[in-house]
Amino acid sequence: MTTTLITGANTGLGKQTARLLVEAGHTVWLGARDEARGQAAADELGARFVQLDVTDDASVAAALAAIEASGTGLDVLVNNAGIARRGAGGSEALDGPSVLEVFDTNAVGIIRVTEAALPLLQRSSNPVIVNISSALGSFWATHEPSRPASHFRSIAYGSSKAAVSMITVQYALSYPQLRINAVEPGITQTSLGGGDPKSHPGRPAAESAKVVARLACIGSDGPTGTFQEDDGELGW
Template identity: 55%
Template sequence: MTTTLITGANKGIGFETAKQLLAAGHDVWMAARDRERGEAAARELGGRFVQLDVTDDASVAAAVATVGALDVLVNNAGVPGPLDPVEAVTPDLVRPMFETNLFGVIRVTHAFLPLLEKSDRPVIVNVSSGLGSLHLATDPESIASQIIPLAYGAAKAGVNMATVQYAKGLPRFRVNCIDPGFTATDFNRHQGTQTVQEGAEAVVRLAQIGPDGPTGGFFDRAGSLPW
């Protein structure tokens, strides 16, 4: 059985990903920062709960010890960013965004690599965003070019680059990132135009790829995306 860990799995896309992967036969660890909410979510779906705060080294280390073995890591946990005018953006405003959305991915990935390296088919899926695509941000035809999320976009662009570098440095792994699209969740106060099932589609697909699957790519539910 494939053992999978999903960060930020108590709600939204993380919760739906856990639901679909459990239905597909995965043994799913549902990680959440808040113990009460995480345990409730795991009980509802029949997953296994592990407390994990992606910004805290001790919390991540404790999660590694609890999980013990791993085949698939889904770095889903993230926080939405402010849309302050660029002239108002300071390092102090950007730092919390990077701490969770980029450094959190690197912290969790680094900690779980020893477990993943023991797997016959190690997979990492990083939940990114089209707002982190340099191509889409500069394409007048893309909605991403009409939004100016300096802090959030910069952090997600970092996730994209980290994904490419992990894929190159870990050739036996399948490492990809996905854009879930504008999905109706708490993340955007349920203003998204996609259902949570549609938002989780690419995550679920890439979490189940085999050794001959793509690596070092950027995808959404329709296929490949430009960097």
């Protein structure tokens, strides 16, 4: 039985990824900051809930301790939790505290959870990490006129996702026995910026979750240190 932890999984892309992996036979730990909403989502999907705030060292440590104590082990980590911040008029918030919050969640949060999860993952016969990134963090895509990312400006969020790219590469180089990849899930209807998901253009989260689930299910011969999207590898 494969056991998977997904952060930020009570809604949107994380929840839909959890749904697909439960259907695939995984034991899924659904991580979320809010206990009531997280537990409700876990009950709905047939997953297990663990309270987890990726910006809080103590919360992360407690979550991984709870998973270890349960005896399920851990084979797959999906670092899904992420935020964007909007200011007045809906434009990107670029004040210091907002930008620090975005980086703390989107980039530093991945390191917090990964470091806490590594002792359990290294006991697995097929350890896998999937980091949710974005084409907005791809230097190639933001310079390629045919890609939507080249026409959208995202200073803080895009930069935080560029950091995710290097975090992914460096962990893949540091732990060659693990399969560690970044994923561009596509433009997705989401409440990432704090608004109504239906007001954000893009495809349903259930569709975008397919590429995340695919990378979460790779074997020991699968890719590592790559940036993946629906059609294969994406340029860094």
